[in-house]
Amino acid sequence: MLRAYLDYLIDLARQQFKCTFTSIQLLAPIRQKKKFEELFTQLLPDYHVNCELDEGMAVLFNRINNMINNNQYERDRWYHALIIDCGGGTTDLTSGLFRIDNNRVSYMIALETRYENGDTNFGGNNLTYRILQMLKIRIAFEMGYIQQENIPGPENRFPYEQWDSLYRQAEQYIPTFQGLRERSREQYFFVKNNYYYLFELAEMIKSNFPVKVPL
Known part of the structure; x- marks a missing residue:
């Protein structure tokens, strides 16, 4: 199925650009380039x-x-860029230094890059879990179970201990998986649904974060 889809895309490109292709360039995660290249080489044996x-x-x-x-842009000025890629399970950092020049025929771009593996937990479920915590605390606040003065403000950069404490407090009113063994079958599924609903909502929020490239 994947091979058929790739053939379809290549055929569309062939029709649009009125030429044939011998090489295919594909995107890949920083730390899985070799695996992706091996996979797509097997799927597309007629191409480099x-x-x-x-x-x-x-x-x-x-x-x-x-x-x-x-x-x-300004000609011959060096620009700095930092790209933060929060993927499915990791966060990868790319630092770029580039310069653009125009010789009236084409644009010449000088580019230097550096890669960092970043935090292998932050980009994926850990970030989703933090958003889930905030959602649960906010719901508990709206229901009147948590006071406004107890919620850390935006000036607190890493209030993890406070958030964890508030999250445990909210667990008393919006349970998500804790104490499941002591609950009935019906209560078990209610609690399970709470968790999956909040997790899915947190994933939606995370996927809608704006992407910016600081310069």
Whole structure:
């Protein structure tokens, strides 16, 4: 099925650009480039497959393209960019230093990059769990079980201990998996549904975070 889908995309590109292709460049996670290249080489044996370009670099190239199209750059000025890629289970950091020059025929881009593995927990379920905590605390507050003065404000950068304490307090009124063995079958599914509903909602919020490339 995946091979048929890729053949369909390549055929569309062939019709649009009026040419044939011998090499295919595909995006891949920073730490899984080799695995992705092996997989797509097997799926596309008639092409030379390359997975050098990762998601972070794709974002950076898109940003550079927008700067050129909108004439938002200064010639020969070096720009710094930091791309934070929160993936399914990891957070990857890409630091870029680039310069754009226009010789009236084409654009010349000098680009230097550095990669960091980042936090292997932050980007995935750990971030979702933190959002779930905030949702649960907020619901408990709206229901009158938690007082406003107990909720940390935005000036608290890493109030994890306070959030964990409030989360345990909210557990008394909005249970999510704690004490399931002592509950009836009906109560078990109510509690389980609480957790999955909040987790799915937290995932939706996380996926809608705006993506920005600081310069």
